[in-house]
């Protein structure tokens with residue numbers, strides 16, 4: 553379905569009950585299953601990526617499909633490989649069949665796993681015959697996806713010899729590895745880290761009562777909207793300090809775009825996004841630790857008129873879509889001409905003419921973050937259309953309801969010409 557969006561007549565005003573973190577949720581679900589399923593997980597995120605994880609863990613079918621969820625694909629590959637007696641073919645969406653998995657499969661095979669490719673070598677689907685993994689000392693390229701590291705670490709305590717993992721090269725998405733180690737520690741397994749070598753003992757997880765944090769990546773769209781509109785926006789459920797999510801760096805990033813994050817005096821557990829006149833004249837940053845907020849920040853900078861250069865984005869090509877190319881194409885529709893290369897995106901102020909008489913329709917490329925990072929643009933572009941808007945359910949099913957609660961008027965429209 554396509555949505556046409558109109559901004560509120562007044563300034564946006566809402567307290568947003570953010571979704572829970574899908575990253576934390578999917579780790580907790582895997583670790584809880586490895587612990588025997590006895591943990592008291594009070595609440596996990598409710599979205600496509602966690603639904604497929606829950607369904608897969610509860611399934612005894614020969615074939616399990618995890619749709620478009622990268623964490624589920626990677627974590628379950630390790631989980632099923634380390635589950636003796638389980639035979640399963642693990643598959644996903646068409647896009648998942650284009651997202652690499654070879655470094656993880658190679659590493660698991662070195663630990664004793666039985667995994668075969670049933671389609672193209674290096675990509676899902678995978679046929680997995682579970683066994684007790686021997687483990688040992690192995691190397692893994694850290695530059696493709698941190699999810700490979702997290703997947704190995706979580707099953708490492710089940711390996712009879714434990715695991716000594718040497719992560720080679722640049723490590724992408726590092727905070728997600730720390731998140732994994734942090735959750736493992738909370739469930740009773742302490743890994744040792746020395747530089748890029750992580751050692752995990754053979755051990756058992758201890759079930760614990762666990763509460764999942766709200767999602768900082770989802771918060772990014774509200775920071776973006778607030779930097780455009782300076783309304784009254786509060787975000788409920790986030791940890792201001794001590795969050796295990798790297799995307800909590802949003803607080804510092806949006807300081808540059810005039811937003812100060814403060815604990816609400818009025819409402820417990822709410823962070824207020826306060827306006828501050830301080831705008832940076834130029835934004836430059838390496839986002840290799842926070843890839844999921846690159847789209848939000850790139851769109852924010854363009855609309856705020858702040859030239860920028862964001863580097864460290866080589867993994868964006870292998871996410872839900874090629875996010876750099878998708879950004880380039882869609883920003884052009886609203887007149888911003890950005891430069892992209894293999895690992896960065898920049899805007900130096902170039903604009904191109906656009907036809908003011910035709911509606912602007914943003915394509916979303918099966919990528920929830922394309923839909924959500926462009927939605928706040930409706931503050932400036934009246935009647936902005938977001939195509940295939942339902943894509944947000946991957947991580948944030950309530951996103952459009954939350955936009956409505958902030959005063960936006962959202963109409964479902966029939967498919968627009970030139971549909972992706």
Ligand SMILES: O=C(O)C1=C[C@@H](OP(=O)(O)O)[C@@H](O)[C@H](O)C1
Pocket residue numbers: 574575576623696697698699702724725728843844867
């Ligand atoms: O481990 C995780 O929960 C995630 C790690 C990151 O992926 P990469 O490590 O592939 O960059 C991130 O982009 C993804 O949304 C979630």
Ligand SMILES: C=C(OP(=O)(O)O)C(=O)O
Pocket residue numbers: 620621622623624844871872921947
């Ligand atoms: C990249 C993402 O997810 P995944 O890799 O888990 O599919 C994301 O949510 O932005």
